Amino acid sequence: MSESGGMTRREALRITAVSGVALAFGGGLTWELVRRAGLHRVTESRARLGTLVTITSVHGDEHEARAIVQAGFGEIERLEAVLSRHAPGTAMSMLNRDGRLDDAPAELLEVLARAGAVHELSRGAFDPSVLPILALYERRLELQAGLPTAAELDLALSRVGFDGVETRDRTVRFTRPGMALTLDGIAKGFVVDRAVRAIAARGAERVMVDAGGDIASGGTHVADEPWTIAIEDPHDRQRAVGRVRLAGQAVATSGDYMQAFTQDRRHHHIIDPRTGHSPEHASSVTVVAATAMDADALSTALLVLGPEEGLALVERVPDVEGVIVTKDGRRLASAGMA
Numbered sequence: 001m002s003e004s005g006g007m008t009r010r011e012a013l014r015i016t017a018v019s020g021v022a023l024a025f026g027g028g029l030t031w032e033l034v035r036r037a038g039l040h041r042v043t044e045s046r047a048r049l050g051t052l053v054t055i056t057s058v059h060g061d062e063h064e065a066r067a068i069v070q071a072g073f074g075e076i077e078r079l080e081a082v083l084s085r086h087a088p089g090t091a092m093s094m095l096n097r098d099g100r101l102d103d104a105p106a107e108l109l110e111v112l113a114r115a116g117a118v119h120e121l122s123r124g125a126f127d128p129s130v131l132p133i134l135a136l137y138e139r140r141l142e143l144q145a146g147l148p149t150a151a152e153l154d155l156a157l158s159r160v161g162f163d164g165v166e167t168r169d170r171t172v173r174f175t176r177p178g179m180a181l182t183l184d185g186i187a188k189g190f191v192v193d194r195a196v197r198a199i200a201a202r203g204a205e206r207v208m209v210d211a212g213g214d215i216a217s218g219g220t221h222v223a224d225e226p227w228t229i230a231i232e233d234p235h236d237r238q239r240a241v242g243r244v245r246l247a248g249q250a251v252a253t254s255g256d257y258m259q260a261f262t263q264d265r266r267h268h269h270i271i272d273p274r275t276g277h278s279p280e281h282a283s284s285v286t287v288v289a290a291t292a293m294d295a296d297a298l299s300t301a302l303l304v305l306g307p308e309e310g311l312a313l314v315e316r317v318p319d320v321e322g323v324i325v326t327k328d329g330r331r332l333a334s335a336g337m338a
Contacts, residue, residue, distance in 0.1 A: 049080060049191060051212030054209070055069045055072045055199070056209075057199060058205045064202070069199075071199060072209060075195045079190070079191045083190070092183060104167075110190070112165065115183065119162045121313070124162075128165075131180040136153070136156045138261075159180075189291065190292070196208075205222075216291070226247035227246045229251055232253065232255075249290060250295045251286060251295055252286070255283060270304065272304045279304050279305075281326055282302070285303045287299040288337070298317070311332060314334045
């Protein structure tokens with residue numbers, strides 16, 4: 001029998017990979033056995049990035065596990081001060097205000113470069129310059145004025161197009177008036193990746209960062225027992241349509257239920273930048289990728305593209321898998337997710 005009272009270190013790691021209600025059934029005895037195996041799991045949640053961010057760290061020393069979680073939140077707050085479009089004074093908000101930003105931070109340039117790559121890969125389905133349309137819907141909703149008129153949409157559409165974002169050296173500028181960017185569909189994943197990297201660098205055996213469904217994993221022993229993540233059913237959020245296991249990878253979900261503008265979810269925060277309307281065929285898309293940044297951006301692109309084009313895109317990209325739940329409840333998965 002082991003010193004942990006019958007529990008090996010690998011068994012203890014397996015327990016730390018379980019979250020939520022299932023873990024609660026273990027009670028104090030389960031956690032005592034985990035501690036005897038030389039592990040401490042620390043979880044903390046804070047309101048950041050416009051959502052609830054939860055960081056979980058597993059380490060042999062409890063004080064270090066807590067310090068690691070604090071370091072993760074410190075990295076998130078640092079990057080939020082660069083990439084948020086909502087807070088005044090950030091690099092992103094100043095770019096939107098002035099239409100030009102000199103000496104852009106390296107993190108913003110990296111996110112913009114990847115956004116451009118996904119924009120090209122998705123043939124325009126992913127486009128951070130969609131903000132004028134999104135802001136139009138949000139303004140009409142706030143005024144309780146109904147959906148935008150055709151003329152309003154045409155004007156907003158004339159301000160959309162990622163080809164109007166020019167980056168030269170460390171200067172970013174918009175080439176036509178009225179443009180504005182939202183990095184909500186990619187920057188959150190980037191920040192999650194950076195938080196995981198900061199935590200793993202401090203020697204966490206296992207770490208998971210969950211920012212409202214953008215989830216990344218890492219650590220020195222994450223491959224020993226991957227995290228198990230449920231994929232939420234967009235039509236019944238108390239159910240799961242499947243599960244994925246993360247051993248250093250990331251997963252992100254985009255859905256029509258996350259920020260709906262109308263009761264029937266026909267109009268929501270995911271906008272097709274080519275039409276000005278929300279996509280009609282998919283309710284949610286979940287993507288597993290090497291990074292949360294890619295999973296974040298690709299889940300948005302696939303929702304816009306729809307089931308057939310979306311899955312075709314996934315199959316073309318190495319080390320990426322996806323599952324799409326349609327409006328009528330069908331579940332379509334890429335070959336590696338089936």
